[in-house]
Amino acid sequence: MNKIKKLSYISCLCLFVSLAAVQTSYAGDAGKVVSMEDRITPDGQDAIITQTINAKTNESGEVIFPIWKDAAIESIKTISGTLTAEEVTEKTDGDQSYYLAVFAEKEKEVSFQVILRGEGFYAGETADLGDTYPGNAKELSFKAKNTTPISIGSYQMKIAVPKGKELLNIVDYSDKKPFTITSEGEYTFGGFDFGKVSPGKESKLAINVFDKKSGSSVFLWIIIILLSAGFMYRNLDLLKKPVNE
Amino acid sequence: MNEAKATLSAPEIKVKKVKSPFELKMQFFGLPAALIVFGLFYSTPVPVGLSYAGKMALGVFLTALILWVTESIPNYTVSLLVIVALPLLGVWEEEKAMGVLGYEVIWLTFAAFIIASGMEKSGLAKRLALNLITRFGKSANSILLLLMATNFLIAFVVPSTTARAAMMFPIVLLVIEAFGTTLNDPKNNLGKLLALQGIQSNNLSTGAIVTATSAQIMAIGFIKDLTGQNISWTYWFIASAPVTILTLLASFFIGKLLFKIPASNAKINLSLLEEERKNLGKMSLVEKKALVIFGITIALWAIDTRQIHLFGFQLSLVMVAILSAALFFMPYLGILKWKEAKISWNLLIFACGAYAAGVALDETGVAAWGLNALFAHLGIENMSFTVIFAVIMLIASFSHFIFTSKTVRTIILIPTIIGIANATGINPVALALPAAFCISDTITLPPHSKVNLIYYNTGFFNVLEQMLYGTLVLLAKWGLMIIASLTWFRFIGLV
Numbered sequence: 193m194n195k196i197k198k199l200s201y202i203s204c205l206c207l208f209v210s211l212a213a214v215q216t217s218y219a220g221d222a223g224k225v226v227s228m229e230d231r232i233t234p235d236g237q238d239a240i241i242t243q244t245i246n247a248k249t250n251e252s253g254e255v256i257f258p259i260w261k262d263a264a265i266e267s268i269k270t271i272s273g274t275l276t277a278e279e280v281t282e283k284t285d286g287d288q289s290y291y292l293a294v295f296a297e298k299e300k301e302v303s304f305q306v307i308l309r310g311e312g313f314y315a316g317e318t319a320d321l322g323d324t325y326p327g328n329a330k331e332l333s334f335k336a337k338n339t340t341p342i343s344i345g346s347y348q349m350k351i352a353v354p355k356g357k358e359l360l361n362i363v364d365y366s367d368k369k370p371f372t373i374t375s376e377g378e379y380t381f382g383g384f385d386f387g388k389v390s391p392g393k394e395s396k397l398a399i400n401v402f403d404k405k406s407g408s409s410v411f412l413w414i415i416i417i418l419l420s421a422g423f424m425y426r427n428l429d430l431l432k433k434p435v436n437e
Numbered sequence: 438m439n440e441a442k443a444t445l446s447a448p449e450i451k452v453k454k455v456k457s458p459f460e461l462k463m464q465f466f467g468l469p470a471a472l473i474v475f476g477l478f479y480s481t482p483v484p485v486g487l488s489y490a491g492k493m494a495l496g497v498f499l500t501a502l503i504l505w506v507t508e509s510i511p512n513y514t515v516s517l518l519v520i521v522a523l524p525l526l527g528v529w530e531e532e533k534a535m536g537v538l539g540y541e542v543i544w545l546t547f548a549a550f551i552i553a554s555g556m557e558k559s560g561l562a563k564r565l566a567l568n569l570i571t572r573f574g575k576s577a578n579s580i581l582l583l584l585m586a587t588n589f590l591i592a593f594v595v596p597s598t599t600a601r602a603a604m605m606f607p608i609v610l611l612v613i614e615a616f617g618t619t620l621n622d623p624k625n626n627l628g629k630l631l632a633l634q635g636i637q638s639n640n641l642s643t644g645a646i647v648t649a650t651s652a653q654i655m656a657i658g659f660i661k662d663l664t665g666q667n668i669s670w671t672y673w674f675i676a677s678a679p680v681t682i683l684t685l686l687a688s689f690f691i692g693k694l695l696f697k698i699p700a701s702n703a704k705i706n707l708s709l710l711e712e713e714r715k716n717l718g719k720m721s722l723v724e725k726k727a728l729v730i731f732g733i734t735i736a737l738w739a740i741d742t743r744q745i746h747l748f749g750f751q752l753s754l755v756m757v758a759i760l761s762a763a764l765f766f767m768p769y770l771g772i773l774k775w776k777e778a779k780i781s782w783n784l785l786i787f788a789c790g791a792y793a794a795g796v797a798l799d800e801t802g803v804a805a806w807g808l809n810a811l812f813a814h815l816g817i818e819n820m821s822f823t824v825i826f827a828v829i830m831l832i833a834s835f836s837h838f839i840f841t842s843k844t845v846r847t848i849i850l851i852p853t854i855i856g857i858a859n860a861t862g863i864n865p866v867a868l869a870l871p872a873a874f875c876i877s878d879t880i881t882l883p884p885h886s887k888v889n890l891i892y893y894n895t896g897f898f899n900v901l902e903q904m905l906y907g908t909l910v911l912l913a914k915w916g917l918m919i920i921a922s923l924t925w926f927r928f929i930g931l932v
Contacts, residue, residue, distance in 0.1 A: 322531040324524040358483060360527045361490040367805040375485045382488070402489070402527065409480040416476045420469035423509070430465040 223255035224248045226301070226345040232313070232334060233352040233379060239263070239313035239334075243306040244271070253295040255302065256283070258339040263308035268293070273302030280306075288391075290340040310334070314354055319400040326402055329360055333398030338389045349397045350374070350383035356403065363398035460508075467507025475500040484806075491801040493526040498794045498803075505791070505845050512842075513783040516790020529797045537793040541755040542658030543785060546651040548758035549596040550780045552734065555765035555773050559727030560717065562591045562604045567714040570612065571707055577627055577698050580612055581634055585685050588638035592649040594731055598877065602639050602888040609635050610895070611710050626696035628897035633696075633906055636880055636892045637688045641914070643877035645681035647673040648738070648758070652843035655788060656873035659851040663799055664865045670738040670754050676931055677874045680914070680921050687913035695906055723772045730771070734761040788844055795848040804856040822863060822932070823922065826871070829854055830918045833872035834911050837879045843886075847876055867932040871918055878914065881907035 224247060231242045241263050247255040259282065268280055274296040283292045295302050316330035332351055338344055353359045355378065362382040365371050370385035382399040389395055456464065478496025483489050497519060504515040524531040537543065556562055566587045574580040588605060595601045613628050643649040647657060647670055657668040720728075737744065737757040745751045752760065765773045798804050820828075833854075836846050854872050858865035879885040881904050883893040889903070926932045 321527060322524060324521075324531040326525065326527045329527065358489040361488045361801065365488070365800070365802060367799070367802040371802070373486050373488055373802075380483075380485075400527070409476075412479055413476055416469075416472040420472055423468045424465065427465055430461045 222340070222342055223250045223253075224342060224345070225255065225257050225340075227348075228257070228344050228346070229348045229350070230334075230336065231350050231352070231381070232310070234314045234354045235309070237312050237315045239310035241308040241310055243308060244303070245306065246301065246303045248301050249273075249295050249297055249299060251298055253298045255293045255295065256290045256340050256342070257293070257306075258337065258344070259289050259291055260308060260310075260334075260336055262313070262334065263310040265291070265306055266309050267307045269305050270295075271303040271305060273297050273300065273304065275304070285341065288339055288341055316401070319360070319402075321400070326360070326404075328405070329400050329402040331363065331398055331400050333363070333396060335394055335396045337394040338391055341391050343391060344389040347386045347389045347395060348383060349386070349395065350381040351397060351399050352379035352381050353399070353401050355379075357401040358404060360400040360402045363400060463507040464509050467503055467509030470507070471500045471503040471509070474503060487803065487806050488801065490526075490528045491803045491806065494523075494528045494794075494797045494801040495803045495807075497522045497526065497528060498798055501790065501794050502845070502849070505787075505842065511783070513786040513790075516787045516793075519790035519794050523793060523797055528801060529793070534793050534797075537789045537796070540658060540662075540789075540792065541753070542655050542792065543789060545648075545654045545658075545755040545758050546785060546788060547780060548755070548762040549648060549651055549654065551762035551765055551773065551778045552731070552758065553595050553597045553600045554778045554780075555727055555771075556595050556731065557600055557604070557779075558777060559724045559772060560721075561724045561727050561731075562594055562601070563608070564714075564717055564720065564724065565591065565594075566605060566608050567710060567717065570608065571711050571714050574612075574707060574710075577616065578693075580616075581630060581689060581692075584609065584612070584631065585634060585638040585642075585689065588635070589642040589645065589681075589685065592639075592642040592646045593735060596648045596650065598639055598643055598650050599887045599891075602635070602891045605635060605639065606891050608710070608713075609892070611713060613895070613897070616706075625897060627698050628895065629696045629902060630692050630698065632892045632895045632897040633903060634688060634692055636889050636903070637692075637907070637910060638685060639888045640877045640880050640886065641681060641684050641688065641910075644684075644874045645674060645678045646670075648754075650843060650877055651784065651788065652847045652876050653873060655792065655844060655847045656851050656869070656876060658792070659795065659847070660855070660866060660869050660873070662796060663852060663855045664869070666866050668866070668870060669741045671741040672929075673870070674739075676870065676926065676929055679925055680874065680917050683917050684910065684914040687917070688910045691909050691913065692906060695909070696902075726770065726772050727765075730761060730764045733764070734758070784844075791844055791848045795852050799852050799856075804852055805859070807856075820861075822867075823919070825857070825861065825863065826868065826922045826932070827915075827919050829857070829868055829872055830875060830915055833875040834878045834915055834918075835881075837885050838881065843876050843879065847873070850876075864932070867926070870931060871922065871926065874918070875914070878911055880910065 226246045226248060228246075229244045231244070232239045233242070234240070241260070245255075245257055247257070249255050253276065265280065268275070268278075276294045276296055280291040280293045283290055293304065313334065314332065316332045319325070319329035319331040321329060334349065334351060336347070336349060338347075350372070359373065359380050359382055362371050362373070362384070370387075372381070372383040372385070374381050374383065382397070384395075384397050386395040475496055478492060478499070483492045501515050501519050504510055505512050520534050520537075523529040523534040569587050569590075570580065570583050574583050584605070588601065591601055591604065595604065609631050613631055616627050643653070647653050647668070653673075657673070661667055734757060737752055737760075738754060740747060742751070765771045766775065766778075833846075833850055836850060837843075850872055851869050854869045855865040857863075858868045879889065883889045883900060883903065893903075922932050
């Protein structure tokens with residue numbers, strides 16, 4: 193009985209080790225994403241995610257890259273290299289799913305751009321700013337989980353502020369971390385450089401945007417003029433002579 | 438409204454600061470100017486590289502700064518408005534803004550008020566001063582040096598420049614009387630020196646002991662919060678004390694050169710001081726209790742990080758101060774009742790608002806953004822450490838000409854200097870801590886501190902004399918700081 197138990201234990205162990213070896217072997221052979229940048233811009237309530245990927249293909253010309261849960265691919269175009277098929281394929285290995293792009297170039301550096309659509313992203317959610325806060329603030333957040341079995345060399349994400357709104361802040365901002373606030377073209381972007389992203393790791397960026405009510409500046413200036421005039425009128429004696437007590 | 442008044446602890450000393458016409462104009466235009474600045478920040482677009490929160494953090498800070506400097510409305514009122522404005526404008530969450538009241542720097546200041554009240558009530562510092570002078574004061578020079586030493590020593594015991602001035606001022610008056618110096622004497626240089634060195638030794642000694650004034654406590658709070666580096670009581674003392682002692686000696690010699698003491702003035706009659714000392718009688722139980730409590734406090738501060746090895750526990754600087762405050766209030770053991778504690782709540786609230794506005798600037802990235810823009814323009818990153826150090830120390834030492842409040846100077850200087858250091862790749866503590874040693878260099882003009890006003894009341898010196906003497910001593914200190922940056926600060930690993 194004991195021998196049977198031992199044999200079953202050894203068989204199970206061998207099975208796990210071999211499965212892991214297969215997985216590791218595939219991960220080691222897959223094309224490597226050297227760097228990746230997501231630039232999220234508005235299209236109505238939807239987000240257009242322009243994903244720029246620099247990668248090194250494997251010996252079969254393959255590159256794998258992660259699937260974002262909240263966005264679907266609309267198109268793909270190469271910047272350098274030649275895609276053998278116009279579409280990428282979705283591949284699943286156990287609980288891991290990722291996209292596979294095949295290039296004519298084997299073990300070469302390629303770069304390509306993927307356009308994705310995130311539906312309803314710019315509808316946002318009410319910003320969590322505590323109990324005292326400016327009105328009309330919304331949080332826009334995007335989560336990107338590396339669903340591939342290999343690390344992404346470096347990953348950056350930028351979220352554009354819709355026209356007519358202001359970037360209130362980047363959630364959890366710290367000037368000691370690689371947050372960025374940039375202006376590119378017609379948009380202001382809040383961004384973060386996540387660096388190397390391990391398999392299974394989730395990268396999240398959130399910005400708070402808000403819509404300053406039109407007319408609030410006029411109202412403020414009226415208050416400023418009234419307060420200043422009132423204060424100066426009440427304190428005219430300050431200009432006349434110093435008062436000793 | 439147009440008159441600032443400071444009433445000191447000793448009932449006989451009242452300082453009334455009458456504002457100059459320029460200060461009154463500042464007060465008149467302060468509120469409108471501050472509101473216009475706020476309106477401009479609110480209405481104009483967000484600059485590239487900054488968030489709306491960052492832009493408004495700067496707007497709130499500058500608005501508050503104008504109001505603090507011009508004193509159009511009380512500084513604590515401005516601070517309360519700052520606490521409301523930060524979350525309302527989306528700069529900082531409400532929880533964080535209100536949380537400043539719980540910062541250790543605020544607790545430390547609070548405890549320092551209680552300790553100062555206890556020491557003042559006990560009369561221990563006065564006894565110490567009188568004993569030193571009557572025992573060792575044999576000539577004008579020895580008296581001047583003793584007063585300096587006494588000011589330095591009581592800075593350990595009394596964590597408030599004003600309270601120390603209030604204790605020392607009557608003694609200085611007695612000394613002046615003991616020398617037979619009168620205001621009518623045209624060569625009353627001894628009176629000048631006693632009064633001016635009273636100011637200088639009070640303010641300059643403060644720089645050696647972190648707990649000697651609340652602004653310095655705030656400075657190490659900023660250093661800890663913005664750089665993550667903890668400055669201990671002992672480390673501050675080790676770093677700063679040699680420069681302070683040399684500056685005090687420089688002050689002594691510069692004073693002697695500027696105001697020569699006639700031989701007729703050099704004879705002293707210590708009978709008045711001796712009588713005053715005798716009147717104190719034997720050390721009372723209250724004094725003994727105060728001595729024990731403060732002895733424990735100083736010992737724990739001085740032992741510092743070695744507490745864990747000696748006792749098996751570690752009490753931080755702030756916890757030692759809170760423990761000390763608790764002991765002062767303890768029935769039977771202590772000497773204070775709650776009503777006797779002179780806790781300056783207005784200063785605590787002022788500090789809260791000022792601290793919140795300063796930290797919000799850093800947390801929203803404004804400090805880094807502004808400094809990067811400035812340095813890109815000036816090319817400061819190409820300057821050597823010594824040049825940057827020299828420029829910053831000069832600014833830190835003489836900034837009291839523009840911002841008379843120690844707290845305001847701390848709020849402006851320390852985070853800015855940390856930003857400069859970060860942008861230029863210098864260890865921020867190497868610049869911010871020496872700059873913090875200069876926060877109390879308020880020795881050039883009477884309105885720069887209550888200490889100055891107390892001594893100015895003697896009538897023994899005029900404004901020009903104080904400015905000339907003060908400027909020369911500060912230049913000497915500046916030189917000593919630069920020398921220290923190349924020697925002592927390097928030796929102890931500060932730079």
